[in-house]
Amino acid sequence: MEDYEGLGTSFVVHYYNLFDNERPSLKSLYQPTSLLTFEGQKFQGVEEISNKINSLPFNQCRHSISTIDTQPSSINGGIIVFVSGSLQLAGEEHQLRFS
């Protein structure tokens, strides 16, 4: 796992590009063991997660990424990524901060 920073960054850019422009396609990025924690609630697996993402109470949004921190996961060869930025919802004046 040499270029985990490049891989992590590419993944994040791809993820939010799909989220903003082609949200239903995010489904392809999740697996049966995937676990989403969203505002304290947990959603497990492809269907639960994609249902949650696609039922969010806003249609158009735009994520602006401020920082991407990546770390290799020590044992399983994964990558842990921390992202911060802001989120502009259609029709809302103020941006929301997210991480």
Added chain:
Amino acid sequence: MEDYEGLGTSFVVHYYNLFDNERPSLKSLYQPTSLLTFEGQKFQGVEEISNKINSLPFNQCRHSISTIDTQPSSINGGIIVFVSGSLQLAGEEHQLRFS
């Protein structure tokens, strides 16, 4: 790993309690493979990490935790914790948000 939520929450409370009241003791929580990413810079191992933490440009601080999200790590039996909250520095009027 049944009670990963309880374990993760206890760890976070312990971590910030040490950070605010006994910062040099944080050293005991890190291992040679530990990796800290701090504002884009990486610090690896016990010495590098504890030196960084102990050289932060503020002495007294108080973390207030707003949310703790925990997930089990699928392969290595670890726990991934996401924390958000605010940070009050001594002598500063405004709190900083952190995650």
